[in-house]
Amino acid sequence: MVERPRTKMVRRCIVAFGLVLALFWSLAPVYWVVVTSLKTSSEIYALPPTLFPHHLTFENYRVALFESDFLRFVLNSALVALGVTVVSAIIGALAAYPVARMRFKGRMTSARLIVMAYLLPPSLLFIPLFLVLQHLGLVDTKTGLILAYLTFTVPFCTWMLIGYFGTIPAELDEAARIDGASRLQTLSKVILPIATPGITVVGLFAFTHAWNEFLYALVYVYSKDSKTFTAGLSGLVMGDTFIWGQLMASSVIAIVPILIIYIAAQKYIVEGLAAGSVKG
Amino acid sequence: MTNLSLQAVKKAFGPVEVLHGIDLEIAAGEFVVFVGPSGCGKSTMLRLIAGLEEITSGTLEIGGEIANSLPPAERGIAMVFQSYALYPHMTVYDNMAFGLKISGMAKPEIDQRVRRAADMLQLTPYLDRHPKKLSGGQRQRVAIGRAVTRDPKVFLFDEPLSNLDAALRVATRIEIANLKEAMPDATMVYVTHDQVEAMTLADRIVVFNDGHIEQVGTPLELYTQPANLFVARFIGSPAMNIIPFDVLKGGDRPALLIKGVSETVVSLGPDDKICAGGTGYLGIRPEHLRVARDGDMALEGAVLVSERLGELTNIHLDIGQDDPLIIKVPGMIAPRRGEKMKVTFDRENIHLFEAEGLAV
Ligand SMILES: Nc1ncnc2c1ncn2[C@@H]1O[C@H](COP(=O)(O)OP(=O)(O)OP(=O)(O)O)[C@@H](O)[C@H]1O
Ligand SMILES: [Mg+2]
Numbered sequence: 236m237v238e239r240p241r242t243k244m245v246r247r248c249i250v251a252f253g254l255v256l257a258l259f260w261s262l263a264p265v266y267w268v269v270v271t272s273l274k275t276s277s278e279i280y281a282l283p284p285t286l287f288p289h290h291l292t293f294e295n296y297r298v299a300l301f302e303s304d305f306l307r308f309v310l311n312s313a314l315v316a317l318g319v320t321v322v323s324a325i326i327g328a329l330a331a332y333p334v335a336r337m338r339f340k341g342r343m344t345s346a347r348l349i350v351m352a353y354l355l356p357p358s359l360l361f362i363p364l365f366l367v368l369q370h371l372g373l374v375d376t377k378t379g380l381i382l383a384y385l386t387f388t389v390p391f392c393t394w395m396l397i398g399y400f401g402t403i404p405a406e407l408d409e410a411a412r413i414d415g416a417s418r419l420q421t422l423s424k425v426i427l428p429i430a431t432p433g434i435t436v437v438g439l440f441a442f443t444h445a446w447n448e449f450l451y452a453l454v455y456v457y458s459k460d461s462k463t464f465t466a467g468l469s470g471l472v473m474g475d476t477f478i479w480g481q482l483m484a485s486s487v488i489a490i491v492p493i494l495i496i497y498i499a500a501q502k503y504i505v506e507g508l509a510a511g512s513v514k515g
Numbered sequence: 516m517t518n519l520s521l522q523a524v525k526k527a528f529g530p531v532e533v534l535h536g537i538d539l540e541i542a543a544g545e546f547v548v549f550v551g552p553s554g555c556g557k558s559t560m561l562r563l564i565a566g567l568e569e570i571t572s573g574t575l576e577i578g579g580e581i582a583n584s585l586p587p588a589e590r591g592i593a594m595v596f597q598s599y600a601l602y603p604h605m606t607v608y609d610n611m612a613f614g615l616k617i618s619g620m621a622k623p624e625i626d627q628r629v630r631r632a633a634d635m636l637q638l639t640p641y642l643d644r645h646p647k648k649l650s651g652g653q654r655q656r657v658a659i660g661r662a663v664t665r666d667p668k669v670f671l672f673d674e675p676l677s678n679l680d681a682a683l684r685v686a687t688r689i690e691i692a693n694l695k696e697a698m699p700d701a702t703m704v705y706v707t708h709d710q711v712e713a714m715t716l717a718d719r720i721v722v723f724n725d726g727h728i729e730q731v732g733t734p735l736e737l738y739t740q741p742a743n744l745f746v747a748r749f750i751g752s753p754a755m756n757i758i759p760f761d762v763l764k765g766g767d768r769p770a771l772l773i774k775g776v777s778e779t780v781v782s783l784g785p786d787d788k789i790c791a792g793g794t795g796y797l798g799i800r801p802e803h804l805r806v807a808r809d810g811d812m813a814l815e816g817a818v819l820v821s822e823r824l825g826e827l828t829n830i831h832l833d834i835g836q837d838d839p840l841i842i843k844v845p846g847m848i849a850p851r852r853g854e855k856m857k858v859t860f861d862r863e864n865i866h867l868f869e870a871e872g873l874a875v
Contacts, residue, residue: 409565409600410594411613416613416614424613
C-alpha cells in the first residue's frame with residue numbers, strides 16, 4: 236500500500252501507542268508478581284509500595300522450592316497436564332477425522348453434540364462429576380483429575396481439529412485411498428503429519444487448561460500426592476493471612492514451564508492459528 | 516490390457532441425480548477424453564470409475580469384471596488430480612513411493628520403479644525435494660509420476676493441466692502424449708475444458724451435457740459430423756454459427772430461407788428430411804465462411820467487431836439474427852466497425868439440424 240509520509244508517521248505512532256498500552260495492560264501484573272517475589276516481607280507491606288525491591292532477596296524462592304511441598308505440586312501438575320494433553324490430542328484426532336472427512340448418518344449431530352459438550356460450564360458439572368469419580372474410586376487421584384479435565388479438553392480439541400482437518404484438501408485423502416492406504420493409515424501417514432501445527436496448538440491448549448485449572452483441582456484432590464500447584468497456591472492463603480512473598484515466588488515458578496513451552500512452540504502456534512496455510 | 520464398460524450408470528447425491536444413466540464402452544489401450552460444460556458431471560464420472568464415489572445404480576466393469584464395490588486401490592487405476600494432491604510433507608521420492616510402500620512391495624523394487632518413472636519424467640534431480648519447492652509444472656509431473664509408479668491398467672486424469680500457464684500446458688500436454696506412446700497398453704480417461712487438449716490427445720471424445728452423453732466419436736467425427744446442436748456449438752473455436760431457417764416449399768424445389776434474409780439461400784433436394792418439419796437450424800463453422808464475390812449467394816451485414824489474432828481475424832457480423840455471425844478470415848483482412856460485408860459458404864460445409872436440434 237502506498238501512502239503519504241505524514242499519514243505513515245501518524246499511523247505508526249497510533250500503532251506504537253496501542254501496542255505499548257496493550258503490553259502495559261498485560262505485563263504490569265506479571266511485573267508486580269515478579270517484583271513482589273523478590274522483596275522481603277517487610278518491604279512488601281511498606282507504604283507507599285516500592286516499584287523496585289530495595290533489598291533483593293531470593294529467600295521466598297528458597298522457601299518455596301526447598302521448604303515446602305510446592306515443587307511436588309508442580310510435578311503433579313505437570314503429570315496431569317501431560318496426561319491430559321496426550322489423551323486429548325489422540326482422542327481429538329481420532330474423533331475429528333471421521334466428522335471432518337467421512338459421510339455417515341448423524342455426522343452433523345455428533346459435531347453439534349461435541350460443541351455442546353464443551354460449552355457446558357464446569358461449575359455445573361463438578362458435582363455430578365465428583366459422584367462419577369467417587370463411584371470409580373478415583374477421587375483424590377491424578378488419574379481422576381485427568382479424567383475430569385478430559386471432559387472439557389476432548390470436546391474442545393475435537394472441535395478445533397475438525398476445523399483444522401477441514402482446511403486440508405480432501406484430495407490428499409483421495410490420493411491416499413487410491414494409493415491403497417486405509418483410513419487409519421491416511422490419518423497417521425498423511426493427515427496428522429500435515430496437521431502438526433494444529434495438533435500442537437490443540438495440545439498446548441489442553442496443557443494450559445489442565446495446568447491452570449483451579450476448581451476441579453481444589454475439589455477432587457487433597458492429598459499431597461495428587462494435589463496440583465493451583466490448589467497448592469491456595470494453601471498459602473490461610474484465612475485472611477496471605478504469605479505474599481512465597482505466594483508470588485511460587486507463582487513465578489509455576490509460570491516458567493509454560494512460558495518455556497510456549498516459546499518453544501511459537502513457530503507452530505503462529506502456523507496453527509493461520510489455519511488454511513496448508514497447500515497441496 | 517484393460518477395457519472399461521459402463522452400463523446405465525447413475526449417480527445421485529442425496530435427492531439430486533447428476534448422472535442419468537451413462538452407457539459407455541472404452542476399449543483397452545484407448546485414450547478417451549471427457550469434455551462438457553462446467554457441472555455436467557465429468558469429474559463425477561471419473562470419480563465413479565476411480566471408486567472415490569459410490570455408483571447409485573448401473574454397472575461398472577473394469578477388465579470384464581464388475582467393479583462397483585471394489586475399493587479404489589484394487590481397481591488397477593491411478594488418478595492425477597487437478598490440484599496435484601501431492602503429500603506436502605514427503606519428498607518427491609516418497610510421494611511416488613507411498614502407494615508401493617503401503618502395498619508392502621520390497622524396497623529394491625520400489626526404488627527401481629520410482630527411478631524409472633523419475634527418469635521418464637525428468638524428475639531425477641528433484642527426488643529429494645519437497646513439493647513446496649517445485650514449480651507448478653514439476654509438481655504436475657510428480658503427480659503423473661506417482662501414477663506411473665503404480666503401473667496401473669487405467670489412468671484417470673481430472674483436468675491435469677488447468678493450473679499451468681499456457682507454455683507449460685503445451686509442454687506437459689506433449690509429455691502426456693509421449694506417456695501414452697510409451698504405455699500403449701494403458702487405458703486413459705482424461706477430463707478437460709481445453710478443446711486443443713481434447714482434439715490432440717483423444718482417440719475418442721465423449722461430450723457430456725447435464726449428466727448425459729451427447730455424442731461419442733473421434734475428434735474428426737465430432738468436428739465434421741456433430742450429432743446435434745449441442746455438440747455443434749461445443750466443439751470448435753470460435754463456435755459454429757447457428758442460424759434458424761424456414762423451409763420454403765413453393766416452386767419446383769424446396770429451399771431454405773433464413774429469417775431476415777430476403778433471397779433463397781440454399782436449395783434442398785425434394786426428399787430432404789428437413790422439409791417435413793418446416794423449420795430448423797443451419798450450422799456453418801466460422802472457418803467455412805468467406806468473403807463473397809459478385810454473383811455468389813451471400814449473407815450480408817455490418818461489422819460489429821474485428822478480433823485480430825495475428826495469424827487470423829475473427830469478424831463478428833450483424834446479419835439481423837439474435838447472434839452475430841462469426842467469420843474466420845486470414846489475419847490481413849480487418850474491416851472496420853460498421854463496414855458492410857457479404858459472406859458466402861459452400862453447400863458441402865453446412866450442417867442442418869431439425870427444430871429439436873438433431874442433425875439431419
Ligand atoms: N459431493 C457432492 N455432493 C453434492 N453434489 C455434488 C457433489 N459432487 C458433485 N456434485 C454435483 O454434481 C454435478 C456434477 O459435478 P462435477 O464435478 O462432476 O462436474 P464437472 O463436469 O466436473 O464440472 P467442472 O468442469 O466444473 O469440473 C454438479 O452439479 C455438482 O454440483
Ligand atoms: Mg470437474
